Amino acid sequence: MVRRTLQAIPLLILISVILFVILNNAPGGPLAPYLQNPHITPADIARLKHNLGLDQPLPVRYLKWLWMVLHGDLGYSTSNSQPVMQAILERMPATLELTITSFVVSVAIGLAAGIFSAVRPYSFADYFITTFAFFGQSMPVFWFALMLQLGLAVHGIPLPGGYQIQLPSAGLSNGSDTFNLGDRIVHLILPTMVLALLNLALYSRFMRSSLLEVTKTDYMRTAAAKGLDGRTILFKHGLKNALIPVVTILALSLPGLVAGAIVTETIFAWPGAGRMFFTALQQSDIALMMGYLLLVAVFVVFSNLLADVVYAWLDPRVKYD
Amino acid sequence: MSATYQAPVPANIEEEEIVYSKVTFWTRLRRHKGALIGIFALAVIVLAAIFAKQLSPFNPDYIDNVHWQGNPLPPCFQDASLCGGHLLGTDEVGRDLLSRLLFGARASLQVGIFAVLIEIIIGTSLGAVAGYYGGWVDWILMRITDVFLSIPLLPLLLVLTAIVASSSSKAALSFQVIVLIIGALSWPTMARLVRASFLTLREREFAEAARAVGNNDFRIIFRHLLPNAVAPIVVQSTLDVANVIITESILSFLGFGIQPPTASWGNMLANAQANLQIAWWAAVFPGLCILVTVLSINYIGDGLRDALDPNMK
Numbered sequence: 130m131v132r133r134t135l136q137a138i139p140l141l142i143l144i145s146v147i148l149f150v151i152l153n154n155a156p157g158g159p160l161a162p163y164l165q166n167p168h169i170t171p172a173d174i175a176r177l178k179h180n181l182g183l184d185q186p187l188p189v190r191y192l193k194w195l196w197m198v199l200h201g202d203l204g205y206s207t208s209n210s211q212p213v214m215q216a217i218l219e220r221m222p223a224t225l226e227l228t229i230t231s232f233v234v235s236v237a238i239g240l241a242a243g244i245f246s247a248v249r250p251y252s253f254a255d256y257f258i259t260t261f262a263f264f265g266q267s268m269p270v271f272w273f274a275l276m277l278q279l280g281l282a283v284h285g286i287p288l289p290g291g292y293q294i295q296l297p298s299a300g301l302s303n304g305s306d307t308f309n310l311g312d313r314i315v316h317l318i319l320p321t322m323v324l325a326l327l328n329l330a331l332y333s334r335f336m337r338s339s340l341l342e343v344t345k346t347d348y349m350r351t352a353a354a355k356g357l358d359g360r361t362i363l364f365k366h367g368l369k370n371a372l373i374p375v376v377t378i379l380a381l382s383l384p385g386l387v388a389g390a391i392v393t394e395t396i397f398a399w400p401g402a403g404r405m406f407f408t409a410l411q412q413s414d415i416a417l418m419m420g421y422l423l424l425v426a427v428f429v430v431f432s433n434l435l436a437d438v439v440y441a442w443l444d445p446r447v448k449y450d
Numbered sequence: 451m452s453a454t455y456q457a458p459v460p461a462n463i464e465e466e467e468i469v470y471s472k473v474t475f476w477t478r479l480r481r482h483k484g485a486l487i488g489i490f491a492l493a494v495i496v497l498a499a500i501f502a503k504q505l506s507p508f509n510p511d512y513i514d515n516v517h518w519q520g521n522p523l524p525p526c527f528q529d530a531s532l533c534g535g536h537l538l539g540t541d542e543v544g545r546d547l548l549s550r551l552l553f554g555a556r557a558s559l560q561v562g563i564f565a566v567l568i569e570i571i572i573g574t575s576l577g578a579v580a581g582y583y584g585g586w587v588d589w590i591l592m593r594i595t596d597v598f599l600s601i602p603l604l605p606l607l608l609v610l611t612a613i614v615a616s617s618s619s620k621a622a623l624s625f626q627v628i629v630l631i632i633g634a635l636s637w638p639t640m641a642r643l644v645r646a647s648f649l650t651l652r653e654r655e656f657a658e659a660a661r662a663v664g665n666n667d668f669r670i671i672f673r674h675l676l677p678n679a680v681a682p683i684v685v686q687s688t689l690d691v692a693n694v695i696i697t698e699s700i701l702s703f704l705g706f707g708i709q710p711p712t713a714s715w716g717n718m719l720a721n722a723q724a725n726l727q728i729a730w731w732a733a734v735f736p737g738l739c740i741l742v743t744v745l746s747i748n749y750i751g752d753g754l755r756d757a758l759d760p761n762m763k
Contacts, residue, residue, distance in 0.1 A: 140593070140596055140597065140600065141600075143593070143597050144597050144600055144601060147597060147601075148601070151609065151610070151613070152609065152613075154613075155613040155616065155617075161616065263484070263745065263748060263749070263752075264741075264745065266748065267692065267741060267744040267745040267748050268741060268744075269696050269699050269700070269737060269740045269741065269744070270700075271699075271700060271703050271719070272699075272719060272733075272736075272737030272740060272741070273737075275719065275722060275723055275726065275733045275737065276733070276734070276737065278723070278726055279726055279730055279733055279734070283726050283727050384602050385602070387602050387604075387605070388602050388603065388604035388605065391604060391605060391608075392604075392700060392704075395704065396723065406605065407608070407704070410608055410609065410612045410706075411612070413612070413616055418609055421605070422601065422605055422606070422609065425601070425602055425605060426600050426601050429599075429600045429601070429602065430600050433600070
C-alpha cells in the first residue's frame with residue numbers, strides 16, 4: 130500500500146511536466162494576455178520576459194516552477210489579478226457545495242434505485258429504472274440543463290390556485306448580503322439535478338448488476354438453506370458484499386464530477402472553480418489553467434488511490450504487493 | 451421497501467456453455483430489443499446524414515431575409531402564418547433549423563466515427579504491444595496511459611482546443627483538428643482493455659504454436675492474437691462513438707468545437723441559452739437529436755456486449 134502511494138509521486142511529476150510543456154508552448158505563452166494590449170511595446174514584452182525568467186530554457190523554468198509549487202505558490206492569475214492559489218481557494222466553497230450535494234443525492238437515489246430494481250429483476254419497476262438509467266447515461270448534460278431551465282426557470286410549472294413552481298437558474302443566491310438558507314437551497318436545486326444525473330444513472334446500474342451477481346453466489350444459497358429470512362440474507366449477506374465493487378466505482382467516478390462541474394457551473398453562472406477555469410481559458414490565463422489542471426490531477430490520482438485502498442480494506446481477499 | 455432474497459433458479463447449464471458462433475451472435479442480438487430499436491433509429495439518422503443535401507428544404511447557411519425580422523421564426527406546427535415555410539422554425543439569425551439539424555448529423559456522426567478510428571489505431575497498437583511483450587515495454591506504456599487517465603478529458607480537450615484557437619483564430623478549429631485532438635486523447639481506456647486481453651492471449655497454445663512455426667512478432671500480434679481480442683474492442687469502440695459525440699457537442703456548445711457557420715448539434719445549442727425565452731425550439735431539437743443518437747448507439751453497444759460475450763462486464 131505504501132508502495133502504491135509512493136508511485137503516485139512520479140506519476141504526478143510526469144503529469145505536471147506534460148501540462149507544463151503543453152501550456153508553455155501555447156502561442157504567446159504566459160504573456161499572451163499582454164500581447165493583445167496595444168499599449169505594450171515589443172520592448173516591454175522582452176523586458177517582462179526577462180524579468181519573469183521566460184527567456185530561460187524550458188527545463189530550468191519547469192524546475193523553478195516546481196520549486197514554487199512545492200512551496201504552495203501556483204503563480205499569478207492574469208484574469209483575476211490575484212495569486213492562482215487564492216483565486217482557486219476563493220471559488221472552492223461554491224464548487225464543494227455543488228459537487229458534494231450532487232454526490233450525496235446521486236449516491237442516495239442511485240443506490241436505492243439499484244437495490245430496488247435488483248430485488249425484483251425483470252419486473253416492470255426494474256425495466257423502468259434500467260431504462261431511466263440508460264437515458265441518464267446517454268443524456269448530454271448541458272442540454273439537460275437547458276431543458277430544466279426552459280421548463281422550470283423560464284416558464285415554470287403552473288399549480289392549481291394560481292401558484293407556480295419557478296426556480297432560479299443562475300448564481301449561488303439572490304445576491305443579498307444576508308445569508309438565507311432557503312434561498313441558497315432553491316438556487317442549488319437545478320445545478321444539483323444536472324450534476325447528479327450522470328452519476329445517479331451509473332450508480333444505479335452498477336448497484337443493480339453487482340447485487341444480481343451476488344444473489345447467484347453459493348453463500349447466499351447456503352444462507353437461504355440455513356433458513357434465514359429473506360431480509361437478513363439480502364441486507365446482511367447480500368448487500369454487504371455487493372457494495373464492495375460499488376464503493377470502488379464511487380471513488381473512480383469522483384474525477385467525472387470535475388468535468389461535470391465545469392459545464393454545470395458555466396451554464397448556471399455558479400461562481401465556482403470550474404467556471405473560473407473556463408473564463409481563464411477564454412482569456413489565455415496560463416497560470417490559472419495550469420494550477421487548476423494540476424489540482425484536478427492530484428484529485429484524480431488521490432481518488433484512484435482511495436478506490437484501491439477501500440477495495441483492499443473491504444475485501445480481505447485482495448492484496449497489493 | 452419489501453426487499454427480500456429468493457434463491458434463483460439454477461441456470462440452464464447447456465445454455466451457459468454455448469460456444470459462440472455467428473449464429474448465436476445474431477440470435478442473441480435479435481433478442482435484445484433495445485439494440486434492435488437502436489439499430490433502426492441509428493439507420494434513420496445515418497441515412498438522414500448521408501442525404502442531408504437532398505432532404506434539406508433550405509441551404510443550411512441561408513439566412514431567410516424575406517421572413518426573418520430579427521427574432522427566430524417559430525416552427526410551422528406552432529404558428530403556420532409566421533413560420534415562413536421553416537418546418538422546425540429558424541435559429542436566432544434566421545437559418546432553417548431542420549436543414550441545420552440534418553447537416554449537424556453529418557458533423558456529429560463523422561466526428562464520432564473518425565475520432566474513434568484514431569482511438570482504435572493508437573489504443574490497439576499500444577495495448578497489443580504492451581500486453582504481448584510485457585516487461586519494461588509494458589511498464590513504460592502503462593505509465594504513459596496512467597498519465598493520460600489522470601487528467602480529466604474535458605479540461606484537457608478545452609485547453610488544447612483553446613491553444614489551437616489562440617494560435618490564429620477560432621476558425622483554425624476545423625473538423626479535422628477536432629477529430630484529431632479528441633481521437634488522440636481518447637485511447638487510454640482502449641489501450642488498457644487490449645493489453646488485458648493480450649496478457650492472457652499470449653499464453654494460449656495457438657500463440658505458442660504461431661511462435662514455434664517461426665512467425666515474426668508483428669504477424670503474431672496482428673494475425674493471430676488480435677482477431678481473438680476483437681469482441682471487447684468492438685463493444686468499447688461502439689460505446690466510445692457515443693461518448694465522442696457527447697464530448698464534441700459539449701466542446702461545440704462551449705465554443706471550442708466545430709465552428710459556425712458549419713452546423714453541429716453542439717454549436718446550434720451555443721446561443722440557445724440566451725434565446726431560451728423566445729425560441730424554445732432552437733434549444734429543444736438539437737439536443738433531442740444528440741440524445742436519440744447517443745441512446746441508440748449505447749443500446750447497440752449493450753446488445754453487442756450481450757451478443758458477443760455474455761460474461762463480459
